[in-house]
Amino acid sequence: MRDIFFMERDPYAPIRHCYPIEDILYEKKSEYQEILVVKSPHFGKMLILDGVVQVDERYEHFYHEMLVHVPMFSHPNPEDVLIIGGGDGGSLREVLKHKSVKRAVLVDIDKEVIETSKRFFPTLSSSFEDSRAIILNEDGYKYIKECNSEFDIVIVDSTDPVGFAHVLITEEFFRHVYNALKPDGIYAGQTESLLYHGEMVSRIQKDLRKVFPIVDLFTSVIPIYAGYWWTFSIGSKKYDVRRPSRTVDVETKFYSPSVHEHAFLPKDVYKKFINL
Numbered sequence: 001m002r003d004i005f006f007m008e009r010d011p012y013a014p015i016r017h018c019y020p021i022e023d024i025l026y027e028k029k030s031e032y033q034e035i036l037v038v039k040s041p042h043f044g045k046m047l048i049l050d051g052v053v054q055v056d057e058r059y060e061h062f063y064h065e066m067l068v069h070v071p072m073f074s075h076p077n078p079e080d081v082l083i084i085g086g087g088d089g090g091s092l093r094e095v096l097k098h099k100s101v102k103r104a105v106l107v108d109i110d111k112e113v114i115e116t117s118k119r120f121f122p123t124l125s126s127s128f129e130d131s132r133a134i135i136l137n138e139d140g141y142k143y144i145k146e147c148n149s150e151f152d153i154v155i156v157d158s159t160d161p162v163g164f165a166h167v168l169i170t171e172e173f174f175r176h177v178y179n180a181l182k183p184d185g186i187y188a189g190q191t192e193s194l195l196y197h198g199e200m201v202s203r204i205q206k207d208l209r210k211v212f213p214i215v216d217l218f219t220s221v222i223p224i225y226a227g228y229w230w231t232f233s234i235g236s237k238k239y240d241v242r243r244p245s246r247t248v249d250v251e252t253k254f255y256s257p258s259v260h261e262h263a264f265l266p267k268d269v270y271k272k273f274i275n276l
């Protein structure tokens with residue numbers, strides 16, 4: 001048997017991950033990015049966009065459960081949810097576990113990512129056919145600009161901030177998110193690693209603070225993302241976000257009320273890594 005390796009091209013990491021793989025299952029250049037699906041003996045199938053690993057079958061729940069359930073359980077009754085990005089469907093699957101949700105709009109610019117996930121990642125793409133899901137292939141920035149006081153939760157599940165995704169961490173974008181949210185809405189987005197991307201995290205937190213009255217940061221371990229100690233930024237108009245506001249009544253592999261609370265570190269600990 002021949003050894004095949006996939007070397008990640010992460011634009012922001014001071015390290016290159018190199019994965020031994022069993023097979024290359026799919027390769028395609030879409031209008032927006034290079035899509036690659038490989039199979040690893042340890043991680044299972046992995047979805048790679050423009051050379052950067054986005055999801056693996058083995059550990060994806062650490063990312064999707066945290067990104068989604070922390071804002072969703074901070075809110076007493078999330079009914080309307082917007083996901084920007086998230087074309088693999090993992091965040092949508094978690095959002096739709098909440099019975100209160102009436103409408104989940106997913107806006108991903110690249111239809112091919114959704115098609116690829118449907119074909120190779122059935123456990124991630126299981127909710128695209130849910131009657132509460134509305135799937136749009138548009139530019140998320142343009143979409144949200146037109147929304148007014150519509151959503152309880154806005155989740156940004158994007159690639160790294162390069163190319164078309166870089167606008168999703170700007171102050172202007174956060175202002176559009178704020179306007180798209182109802183008067184008690186909550187925003188959460190993936191904001192890179194605490195260890196390798198401290199300056200970026202500091203800048204995002206500062207810009208969010210110009211827009212939202214309550215701003216915080218929570219973390220999770222994500223073994224496939226270089227930097228590993230991953231951050232999620234959260235902005236809330238009204239509710240405390242450091243603990244769930246209602247009973248946790250969904251099935252999860254990692255998220256729980258105590259994981260929710262512990263995902264937020266004391267502010268003085270964050271200050272060792274970033275400017276808050």
Ligand code: AG3
Pocket residue numbers: 010013052053054055086087088089090091157158159160190224225226
């Ligand atoms: N989106 C976050 C990808 C960030 C990866 N960055 C990195 N490895 N440098 C993942 C999409 C999952 N729905």
